[in-house]
Amino acid sequence: MTRQAWLNGVFLAADEARISPFDRGFLFADSVYEVTAVYGGQLIDMERHLDRLQRSLTELGFALLPDRSEIARVHRRLVADNAIGEGYVYLQVSRGAYEGRNFPAPDGEGMRLTCFAFAEAKPLIDTSGARHGIKVISVPDIRWGRRDIKSTGLLAPVLAKTEARARGADDAWLVGADGFVTEAASANAWIVTREGEIVTRALSHVILAGITRHSLFDALMQAGGRISERSFTLEEALNAAEAFSTSATALVAPVVEIDGVRLGDGEPGPVTRRVQAIYYAAIGVEAGTPGWLAAR
Ligand code: PLP
Numbered sequence: 001m002t003r004q005a006w007l008n009g010v011f012l013a014a015d016e017a018r019i020s021p022f023d024r025g026f027l028f029a030d031s032v033y034e035v036t037a038v039y040g041g042q043l044i045d046m047e048r049h050l051d052r053l054q055r056s057l058t059e060l061g062f063a064l065l066p067d068r069s070e071i072a073r074v075h076r077r078l079v080a081d082n083a084i085g086e087g088y089v090y091l092q093v094s095r096g097a098y099e100g101r102n103f104p105a106p107d108g109e110g111m112r113l114t115c116f117a118f119a120e121a122k123p124l125i126d127t128s129g130a131r132h133g134i135k136v137i138s139v140p141d142i143r144w145g146r147r148d149i150k151s152t153g154l155l156a157p158v159l160a161k162t163e164a165r166a167r168g169a170d171d172a173w174l175v176g177a178d179g180f181v182t183e184a185a186s187a188n189a190w191i192v193t194r195e196g197e198i199v200t201r202a203l204s205h206v207i208l209a210g211i212t213r214h215s216l217f218d219a220l221m222q223a224g225g226r227i228s229e230r231s232f233t234l235e236e237a238l239n240a241a242e243a244f245s246t247s248a249t250a251l252v253a254p255v256v257e258i259d260g261v262r263l264g265d266g267e268p269g270p271v272t273r274r275v276q277a278i279y280y281a282a283i284g285v286e287a288g289t290p291g292w293l294a295a296r
Contacts, residue, residue: 004081005118006074011081014118023114025094027101029153031114032056033092036075037124037212037248037283038084043075044248044283048211056149057093063107066093066115078119087121088249092152124251125280125290133256133268134170134245138234139163141174141182148205157185171245173237173258180231182206187247188213191232191240192271202229212246212279219282220275234258242269244276251283252276 005014025031034053037044050068057065075089094114095105105111124130143156160172164185172185182201183189188210190200198220203209220227237243241264243255252275254268263269268276277289 001083003118003120004078005116006078007116008114009070011077017116019114019116020097022099022101023094023097024105025092025114025152028103029151030060030105031092031094031152032060032150033090033152034150035248036089036091037251038079038087038089038119039124039283039285041079041085042284043079043089045211045215046072046075048214049248052150052209052211053091053093056151059146059149060095060151061107062093062095062111062113064111064113066113071115071117074117078117082119082121084119084121086124087119088124089117089119091115091117094152122249124249125285126292127250129170129250129253130276131268131292133254133266133272134250135168135257136171136173136184136245136255136259137164137167137169138175138181138259139172141176143174146205147182147208148203150208154186160185169257171253171255173234173245173255175234176206179233179235181234181237183208183210184245184247187245187250187253189237190244190246191237192242192244192269193236194239194241196241196271197228198225198271198275199228199230199232201231210246210248212248212251215282216246216252216275216279219278222282223278225278242272244268244272246279252279 003014005017007017034049036049096112096114139160164172174182176182181189238261245253254272256266
């Protein structure tokens with residue numbers, strides 16, 4: 001089946017989509033994106049993704065915003081047309097293409113956006129990472145100062161993930177110059193201390209406000225859980241009982257090793273398993289929990 005994409009108001013075969021080389025997303029990474037998970041053919045947390053998209057664009061001073069209800073419709077149609085049961089929809093909005101290359105962007109009337117979206121089928125729940133956990137390495141966080149904006153300037157995470165792969169790990173956790181973990185290369189980072197405290201960094205400009213983080217927060221609170229929003233050092237993470245990361249494309253991923261140090265017995269721990277079960281139930285995973293999780 002040819003993959004259907006959407007570019008500037010038109011649905012088309014993905015390999016027929018054409019974007020100008022003068023596009024500011026290409027020249028300057030002057031663009032933002034969203035990745036929305038799909039499970040059971042349903043978009044997970046669509047409204048929150050639309051809120052964050054709008055916030056990213058507004059923070060970057062986009063004078064023009066895409067139509068919110070059209071973007072939501074496009075997401076639903078891409079899920080349907082591409083028959084996505086489980087996977088994600090990617091959306092990118094750039095400040096557009098103009099002749100030449102000028103750092104300041106046209107604004108007001110002269111502005112036009114480039115909007116592109118596609119969908120991809122991908123297992124989110126029954127993955128090796130979710131079942132058995134992932135190994136991460138730590139790397140210095142060399143990103144810019146506005147990580148709360150979901151910009152496509154992703155060179156630092158590209159390098160971090162490439163290094164992780166070269167070192168036989170699955171992902172990287174980013175550590176600030178102050179020794180505190182900011183987040184994972186494309187996920188939020190969480191630890192469970194030996195006292196059972198569930199910890200994740202507080203929101204600020206130094207991390208992305210993950211939608212999965214937000215929804216997990218709500219689900220854990222509803223289940224009577226408690227979360228400490230505070231910074232933790234790499235050393236505290238290495239000494240934690242358990243750890244996990246959250247993102248739209250891996251949901252809740254147990255972290256079983258950091259820099260070659262096994263956490264606990266090197267298997268996803270009981271708190272992380274419970275967190276997975278609570279999150280999966282919250283997004284309507286059939287029968288509450290997958291068999292491999294329930295059987296434990
Ligand atoms: N932090 C960073 C740096 C990310 O790139 C992402 C997702 O891409 C996240 C956190 C997790 O955000 P979400 O749960 O909205 O996918």
